[in-house]
Amino acid sequence: MKNVYMIINTSKDPTLTYSCKIMDWLKSKDCKVYIDSYVRECYAFNAIDIEDDSELDEIDFAIVLGGDGTIIHSARRLAMHEIPILGINLGNLGFLAEIEEHEWQENLEKVLEGKFEIETRMMLEAQIYTNGILIEEGFCLNDVVISRMALSRMVGFSIYVNDEFVNYYSADGIIIATPTGSTAYNLSANGPILAPHNEMIVMTPICPHSLTARSIVLSSNDIVRITFEHNRRSWDNDLMVTIDGQEGKEINNDAEIIIQKADLKTRLIQIEGHNFYHILRRKLGGN
């Protein structure tokens, strides 16, 4: 008997058609199904409430019904509880989801039969300092992005790795990504794809005003430090640090940002026969 936590992005399954089918099927397999209380209340679901994340320790695995954004949002929540995630894509691209909506039953059968592996994915943590004082910190599965705000002005910043000066950049910003995030914004900014089982960090400038600025791939043990040019005309808080494209903090150019591998990891359920290159071909082009 398994304790299964269903995380439902209700905007992707507004009538809960899939969610109800999956929940009833899980119960028919003697699983105990847990869902967030706000979903149960709204939809009179007959399931066990998850009021807050302290109750997650009895969960065997989570099924995330949504797209990539829902999965990375859930990954940040579940990493500290070491709960494996099975993504079922109800969204658009669904790069991170292990299975598509129409193939949920055959694959959930395999999961309950133990025919899967857990793939651990490294995460990044970011600290923001102002005048040497830590003002914000967070961690992510995909990437930390430092970018300019609305005005179309470039950002001037210096990159240090393990306190060694790397380069000064004038660009729209910079993406610091994990191998998992290498196929997201980093890919759109012409950064390299890193197979997700690796432990690496890739830095890719966004639209650098330079003929030579390229991505740099680092070891996961490296520590990235970013400082900003002070003499460039700057309005207060005209820079943004974004975590997984979902959480953001406005900063100005006296901030200093430290990015390194997080101690936490995301655990993704990988079903027998599925692999990264199959998803890469299917989702991002190729035969």
Ligand SMILES: NC(=O)c1ccc[n+]([C@@H]2O[C@H](COP(=O)([O-])OP(=O)(O)OC[C@H]3O[C@@H](n4cnc5c(N)ncnc54)[C@H](O)[C@@H]3O)[C@@H](O)[C@H]2O)c1
């Ligand atoms: N120009 C771009 O490509 C761009 C711009 C901003 C943010 N992003 C990415 O979007 C991520 C947040 O995702 P979201 O769904 O909340 O925002 P979103 O809805 O803006 O998604 C951006 C796109 O990236 C895809 N995506 C997300 N993570 C991915 C991954 N690991 N591999 C391949 N594709 C991935 C999503 O499916 C979607 O198609 C951020 O971490 C950032 O990497 C991409």
Ligand SMILES: Nc1ncnc2c1ncn2[C@@H]1O[C@H](COP(=O)(O)OP(=O)(O)OP(=O)(O)O)[C@@H](O)[C@H]1O
């Ligand atoms: N139950 C949920 N769990 C996690 N995130 C949720 C949930 N409900 C809503 N969200 C919000 O949804 C956002 C993702 O929404 P988004 O519209 O980007 O969907 P998606 O999962 O990325 O699917 P798509 O591939 O269609 O973009 C997350 O950043 C989060 O804030």
